[in-house]
Amino acid sequence: MGMLEGKVALVTGAGGGIGREIALAMALAGAQVVVNDVGASLSGLGETSATPGEQTRAIIEQRGGRAVVSTDSVADWEAARRMVATALDAFGRLDVVVNNAGILRDQIFHKMTPEEWLSVINVHLNGSFFVSRAAADVFRRQSAGAYVHMTSTSGLIGNLGQANYSAAKLGIAALSKSIALDMGRFGVRSNCIAPFAWSRMTSSIPAETDAHKARVAKLQAMGPEKNAPLAVFLASDAAAHVTGQIFAARHNEVFVFNHPRPVRGVHRSEGWTPETLAEHGMPALSGHFAPLDRSPDVFSWDPV
Incomplete structure (x- = not known):
C-alpha cells in the first residue's frame, strides 16, 4: 500500500518538470491523478497544447496508475472549478491539491510592464487561490484535504529582476498560512515547498560569465524529481500534524523556513x-x- 492509496490528487502544471515528477510520484504512491497543464510556453505566450499533460498521463498509465488530463487555466475561476469537477467526475473524490503551475516574465523592476506584472500574478497567486478555493468546498464536506503550494526563495529571500514572480511567491506563502488557519477546523492542511531544481522555470537563468556557468551546472544536477518525495509526504496522512509550514527541497537537503517575527x-x-x-x-x-540578500547569497554552498 502506497502512502496515497485511495486518494485523488490534482496537480497543476503537471505536463513537465517539477509538476510532472510530483504527479508521477503521487501515482506511484497510489493516488489517482488529475494532470492539469495548459501546454503553454514558459512565458505563457503563444499556442497551448494538450500534449504535455497527455504525456504525463501516458507515463502514469504505463506504470499501472490512473490519470485524466485537464487543460484548463489556473488563472480563470470557472476553469479552476472545472478542474475540481474533473476530479469528481473521473474518480468521485478529491483529497490533494498541488498548486504548481507557473510562468516567468523576468524583467528589471523599472522596465517591467503592467502586462508582465499581471500575467505572472494571475497564474501564480490568483491561480493558487482559484484552485484552492474551488477545492475548499469539497474538502470541507469530507472534513479532510491537503494543499501543497509551490513558493520560491525568490519571494522568501529575494532575487534580481523578478518583482512579479517574487511578489506572487511570497503571497502564496501567506495564502497557505491563511488556509491553514481558516480550514484547520475542517481537518484541512496547507503547506508550501520552495523547490530547487533544473526545469523550464530555471532554464532561463543567464549563464554568461564563468561563475554563472558554474552555478547553472550545479543547478542542472538537481533534478525536478528531488521535490516529489516531500510533496507526497505532505499530501499523505503521515503529515496529519504538519500544516502552515514552508519547506525547501534542495537535492538531498530538506529545510523548514521561519516566518517573519519581530x-x-x-x-x-x-x-x-x-x-x-x-x-x-x-x-x-x-x-x-x-x-539585501538574494537567494544565492543565502544558499551559497554546493548541494551534495
Whole structure:
C-alpha cells in the first residue's frame, strides 16, 4: 500500500518538470491523478497544447496508475472549478491539491510592464487561490484535504529582476498560512515547498560569465524529481500534524523556513518624533536590519 492509496490528487502544471515528477510520484504512491497543464510556453505566450499533460498521463498509465488530463487555466475561476469537477467526475473524490503551475516574465523592476506584472500574478497567486478555493468546498464536506503550494526563495529571500514572480511567491506563502488557519477546523492542511531544481522555470537563468556557468551546472544536477518525495509526504496522512509550514527541497537537503517575527523593539515613553527616530530609534534597531540578500547569497554552498 502506497502512502496515497485511495486518494485523488490534482496537480497543476503537471505536463513537465517539477509538476510532472510530483504527479508521477503521487501515482506511484497510489493516488489517482488529475494532470492539469495548459501546454503553454514558459512565458505563457503563444499556442497551448494538450500534449504535455497527455504525456504525463501516458507515463502514469504505463506504470499501472490512473490519470485524466485537464487543460484548463489556473488563472480563470470557472476553469479552476472545472478542474475540481474533473476530479469528481473521473474518480468521485478529491483529497490533494498541488498548486504548481507557473510562468516567468523576468524583467528589471523599472522596465517591467503592467502586462508582465499581471500575467505572472494571475497564474501564480490568483491561480493558487482559484484552485484552492474551488477545492475548499469539497474538502470541507469530507472534513479532510491537503494543499501543497509551490513558493520560491525568490519571494522568501529575494532575487534580481523578478518583482512579479517574487511578489506572487511570497503571497502564496501567506495564502497557505491563511488556509491553514481558516480550514484547520475542517481537518484541512496547507503547506508550501520552495523547490530547487533544473526545469523550464530555471532554464532561463543567464549563464554568461564563468561563475554563472558554474552555478547553472550545479543547478542542472538537481533534478525536478528531488521535490516529489516531500510533496507526497505532505499530501499523505503521515503529515496529519504538519500544516502552515514552508519547506525547501534542495537535492538531498530538506529545510523548514521561519516566518517573519519581530527581532528587536525600542520604546520611548513620550512617543517618537522623526528627529528622535533618526537620533535614537533607528540606531538602536539598525543592528538587526535584514540585509539585501538574494537567494544565492543565502544558499551559497554546493548541494551534495
